[in-house]
Amino acid sequence: MFSLDNWQEILDTLAKNKLRTLLTGFSVAWGIFMLIILLGSGNGLANGVEYQFRDDAINSLWIRSGQTSMPHQGHRPGRMVQFTNEDHDLIAAAVDGVEHTTGRYYVRSPTVTYGKESGNYDVRAVHPGHLYVENTIMTEGRYINELDVQQVRKTTVIGDLVKQALFKGEPAIGELIEINGVAFKVVGVFEDAGGQNEMEKIYLPISTAQRTYGGANRLAQMMVTTGDADLAESEAIMDDIRRRIAARHNFAEDDERAMSIFSNLKNFQRFLNLMGGIRLFVWIIGIGTILAGVVGVSNIMMIAVQERTKEIGIRKALGATPRSIIGLVLQESVLITGVAGYIGLVLGVGLLELAAEKMPHSEFFLNPSVDLKVAIYATLLLVLAGAVAGGFPARRAARIRPIEALRDE
Amino acid sequence: MLRLEKIHKSYTIGKNALHVLKGIDLTIEEGELAAIMGSSGSGKSTLLNILGLLDDYDSGEYHLDGRLMKGLSETRAAIYRSQSLGFVFQSFNLIPFKTAAENVALPLYYQKVRRKKRNKLAREYLEKVGLLEWADHLPTELSGGQMQRVAIARALISRPKVIFADEPTGALDSTTSLEVMDVLQAINAEGVTMVIVTHEHDIAGMCGRVIHLNDGMIETDERNAAAAA
Numbered sequence: 001m002f003s004l005d006n007w008q009e010i011l012d013t014l015a016k017n018k019l020r021t022l023l024t025g026f027s028v029a030w031g032i033f034m035l036i037i038l039l040g041s042g043n044g045l046a047n048g049v050e051y052q053f054r055d056d057a058i059n060s061l062w063i064r065s066g067q068t069s070m071p072h073q074g075h076r077p078g079r080m081v082q083f084t085n086e087d088h089d090l091i092a093a094a095v096d097g098v099e100h101t102t103g104r105y106y107v108r109s110p111t112v113t114y115g116k117e118s119g120n121y122d123v124r125a126v127h128p129g130h131l132y133v134e135n136t137i138m139t140e141g142r143y144i145n146e147l148d149v150q151q152v153r154k155t156t157v158i159g160d161l162v163k164q165a166l167f168k169g170e171p172a173i174g175e176l177i178e179i180n181g182v183a184f185k186v187v188g189v190f191e192d193a194g195g196q197n198e199m200e201k202i203y204l205p206i207s208t209a210q211r212t213y214g215g216a217n218r219l220a221q222m223m224v225t226t227g228d229a230d231l232a233e234s235e236a237i238m239d240d241i242r243r244r245i246a247a248r249h250n251f252a253e254d255d256e257r258a259m260s261i262f263s264n265l266k267n268f269q270r271f272l273n274l275m276g277g278i279r280l281f282v283w284i285i286g287i288g289t290i291l292a293g294v295v296g297v298s299n300i301m302m303i304a305v306q307e308r309t310k311e312i313g314i315r316k317a318l319g320a321t322p323r324s325i326i327g328l329v330l331q332e333s334v335l336i337t338g339v340a341g342y343i344g345l346v347l348g349v350g351l352l353e354l355a356a357e358k359m360p361h362s363e364f365f366l367n368p369s370v371d372l373k374v375a376i377y378a379t380l381l382l383v384l385a386g387a388v389a390g391g392f393p394a395r396r397a398a399r400i401r402p403i404e405a406l407r408d409e
Numbered sequence: 410m411l412r413l414e415k416i417h418k419s420y421t422i423g424k425n426a427l428h429v430l431k432g433i434d435l436t437i438e439e440g441e442l443a444a445i446m447g448s449s450g451s452g453k454s455t456l457l458n459i460l461g462l463l464d465d466y467d468s469g470e471y472h473l474d475g476r477l478m479k480g481l482s483e484t485r486a487a488i489y490r491s492q493s494l495g496f497v498f499q500s501f502n503l504i505p506f507k508t509a510a511e512n513v514a515l516p517l518y519y520q521k522v523r524r525k526k527r528n529k530l531a532r533e534y535l536e537k538v539g540l541l542e543w544a545d546h547l548p549t550e551l552s553g554g555q556m557q558r559v560a561i562a563r564a565l566i567s568r569p570k571v572i573f574a575d576e577p578t579g580a581l582d583s584t585t586s587l588e589v590m591d592v593l594q595a596i597n598a599e600g601v602t603m604v605i606v607t608h609e610h611d612i613a614g615m616c617g618r619v620i621h622l623n624d625g626m627i628e629t630d631e632r633n634a635a636a637a638a
Contacts, residue, residue, distance in 0.1 A: 005524055016506035314502045317463060319491025319519040319567070321484045403463045406502055 010331050017304075024300045025340030028385075031293030032341045032378060035286030036348025036370055042282040044356075044368030046275045051366050053268055055194030059099075059229065060133050061238060062262040063222040063245075069257035073250060081249050081258045083219040085206070088127065090244055091224060097237045099227040100129035103219035105209055112202060113178040114166040121162055123179055123202045125209030133223040134192060141173045141188030148187075148205035155208075156184035159199035160191050179204075182212050226265070234265050294337070294385040301333050301393035305400075312397050313405020322398040329397045333390025334383055341382035345375060410571060410602045411437040411460060416469035418455055429455045430466070431625040437604065437618075439570075442597040444613040445606045447622035453606050454575065456622065460604060461494055461573045462486045474570055491519050495564030497593075499576035501556040503548040509535060509559045510544040516567040534562040538592055554585030561592055565601075572596065574605045578612055590615050 014021045056062075065081040088103040107123040130136075131143045139160060148155050156177065163172045176183045184204065192198035209215060224241070226234045238261050242253055251258040305312070312325055320328075352368050359365070418430040429452045437443050447453040458464035459471065462478060463486075471478045474493060481489070495516075496502075503512045514531035522530075535541050538558040540551075548556055557577060564572050574593065578586035590612060597603045605616060613619045614633065621628040 005518070005521075008524065009518060012511075013506070310502070311504050314504060315515070315519075316487065317461075317490065317496050317502075318516045318563070319487055321487040321519075323484065324519065401463075403458045406463075406498060 006327065006331065007335075010328065010335060013328075014332065014335070020300065020304060021336060024297050024336050025343070027296035028290075028293040028337045028382070029340040029344035029347070031290040032344030032382065033348045033351075034289045035378060036345060036375075037351065038282045038286045039370045039374060040348070040352040040355075040368040041365075042275075042279050043370065044365045045278060047366035047368075049271045049275060053264070053271070054135065055192070055198060056264055057133055057135060057225050058264055058268050059226045059234070060264045061224050061226065061234070061241070062264070063224070063241065064260050064262070065221070066257050066260065068251045068255055070252045070255045072252045072255070075250060079251070081251060083222055083245075085210075085217040085219065087245055087248065088219060088222055090248065091222065091241055092129075094244060095224075095237060095240045097226055097229055097233060097240075098224040100132040100225045101222070102127035102130035102133055102224075103206055103222050104130070105206060105215050105218065106220055107179065107204070107209055107213050110179050110202075112162070112166070114175065117166045117168070119162075119165055121159075121200055121202050123204060123209075125204045125206045125215070127206050129225075130203065130223070132225050134198065135194065137191045137193065139189050139191050141186070143188055143190070144203055144205050149207045152207045152211060153205060154182070154184045154212075155187045155205060157188040157190060157203040158186055159201045160189055161196065161199040162202060163189050180213070184208075229265075231265060231269055234263060238263060290381065290385065294389045297333060297337055297386070297389040298392060301329060301390055302396065305329060305393045305397045308397075309400055309405045312400045313402040316400070316402040317406060325400075326394040326398045329394035330387060330390040333393070334386035337382050337386030337389060338379075341385075342379065345378060349375070410439040410441070410474060411435070411604075412470075412472040413460075414470045416456075416459065416466050416471060418452075418459065418464075418466045429625055430459075432469070433625075433627060435620065435627060435630075437602060439602055440597070440600050441618055442594065442603045442616045443605070443618040443620060444616035445604065445620050445622060446608060446610075446613050447628075448608070450624075451622040452625040453622050457573055457575055457604065457606050460571075461496060462490050487519075491516065491567065493570045495567060495569035495572040497557070497560050497564050497572065497574040497577045499579040501548070501553075501560045501580075503556055503559060503563075505548055508545050508547055509540060509551065512548070512559055513563045513566055516563060520567060530566055531562075534566045535559070537565070538562045552585070553581050554588055557581060557585075557589050558592060561589070561596070565596060569601065571602045571604065574603065576607055577605060578607070578609065586612065 065083050068075070068077050068079045068081065070077055083103065085103065088101060091098060092101040103126070105125040107125065110121065110123040112119055112121050126144060127149060128143065128145050136143070141157070143157055144155065147153065158172065166177065167175070172186045172189055175186050177186060179202070210217060226237050229237060242259065242261065245259055246253045246255070249258070315325065349370065352370065356367050356369060413433050413435040416430055416433040419426045419428040433456060445453045445456060455464070459466050462481065465480065473489065478489070504515070507515070510528060510531045513534055514527040517527040517530060532541060532544055535544050538561055540555060540558055540562070543551060543555060548559070551559065577593065578589055581589060593603060593605070594615060605612070607613055616633065618630070618632055620630050
């Protein structure tokens with residue numbers, strides 16, 4: 001049934017019915033083309049969303065303090081809550097499931113100078129765990145470490161853009177920069193997945209900054225990472241932190257204004273769900289489009305069989321078995337859907353590649369593409385679709401009786 | 410070669426059964442050139458369809474080359490047709506998008522003969538009917554007589570034991586009719602059994618045997634000594 005000769009016979013037939021072949025193929029090619037474009041766009045959107053989460057660790061919790069909004073144990077609402085180093089140490093020591101912890105303290109209106117160069121940069125005083133909260137990538141030297149904090153060393157880690165602005169390509173490690181007149185030794189340079197803005201930062205050991213710039217033991221905010229905790233476990237960690245900090249500062253545990261915890265994971269999960277929904281939607285639309293193409297092929301093959309009743313009758317009179325007639329129609333259908341589908345596939349992937357390259361950069365739509373697995377599935381689906389599309393017309397063709405087909409009008 | 414015994418055949422059209430063949434007994438020997446005549450509705454086409462294994466019959470027995478042909482599956486019938494029978498039709502029934510040579514080669518495709526050999530044989534048989542220079546033309550570029558000769562070449566290529574011709578000259582003028590009959594007679598002279606359905610007396614006159622059908626029965630069955638020569 002699948003001999004070379006057979007295919008030659010079918011190719012002959014197709015070549016001699018060009019318009020019909022073209023029209024049939026077009027609907028399938030279009031279906032696959034649309035599916036690929038839709039899937040690719042879906043992926044582009046998903047990549048864009050993931051890119052939005054590139055800055056900070058996905059498993060990070062961001063803890064901020066505020067003003068109490070509920071009366072609690074005889075206290076009136078409206079008290080300020082101020083985090084201190086003790087809060088950080090408590091969370092680090094007592095809360096199960098936290099992986100890395102850090103506090104953050106900001107140096108006010110800092111001016112940063114090196115030789116004749118100077119500039120204004122965000123200066124953040126942090127614990128060593130901060131490295132894991134932001135997706136900081138060290139390119140030279142090292143990050144702030146425990147010893148820096150314990151021994152209150154005057155060390156600093158600067159962003160790549162800070163280095164470029166101040167050092168103009170000269171080596172920075174070991175040099176001294178002045179922040180508001182106090183000298184710090186550069187021990188590391190970093191890049192950040194979060195982009196330009198995040199690389200214009202300067203980090204100091206928390207203890208040094210608090211002491212040097214009159215911060216006492218105050219923290220502006222705290223961050224922790226939760227390891228590979230899932231959503232429920234991370235919720236439990238949040239509750240634990242809330243209970244302990246509320247007890248220490250004497251505010252109601254459910255007072256969201258006194259202390260807020262922002263869970264990156266929870267947000268990410270929300271986006272994952274959304275993306276899952278979009279993906280499902282895309283598949284439904286895409287499959288629908290292909291199905292329409294397949295129905296089109298089936299329909300056209302049905303008409304073709306009708307049109308070729310006489311030809312099939314002649315073939316039968318000349319010795320064609322029902323099986324070979326089924327093979328003729330089925331193989332024709334599979335060949336058309338297969339080839340046309342493949343053309344649609346290539347065009348779709350081509351357009352996606354082109355779009356990925358030429359499209360203006362957008363943070364919400366990145367690298368639209370489909371992976372090989374999807375392409376293979378789509379190809380298999382096509383062959384199957386071709387067989388299904390050809391199945392009904394083929395059976396009808398096999399039932400044609402030569403006497404009726406050859407009866408002279 | 411062909412032996413029919415008490416063949417009955419009826420068609421149901423709506424609720425009415427139409428009894429077309431009412432007990433046909435007929436034997437055609439190897440190498441005969443037989444004409445079947447009869448008015449329309451006499452059952453001659455039905456008889457030809459049964460002889461050609463294009464249709465089944467209700468009762469009786471049909472032996473082709475000594476083998477009983479009864480209740481054949483479509484596939485078996487197709488194989489017998491492919492191996493031992495050839496057909497020539499009134500309206501030629503060439504496949505319009507295939508060239509003369511491709512049309513002639515088609516029966517061999519169903520015998521799984523290799524393409525090269527097929528094409529070579531097709532040209533040989535086209536030469537036999539005097540159409541070699543037309544081998545690569547489409548049927549629409551040929552005259553009626555030429556198309557019928559292509560159809561004859563196609564019927565011959567599988568070296569059948571019997572050729573059935575259904576009004577082979579019905580669509581041709583008298584000159585080309587004679588040409589076509591000459592070809593058919595020449596083939597018969599080589600020993601191929603031939604059954605021709607016709608309503609033209611001069612065509613029947615060229616056949617060695619003339620069988621008249623009337624209302625589903627054989628009315629007369631005459632040998633024609635002059636034509637056999």
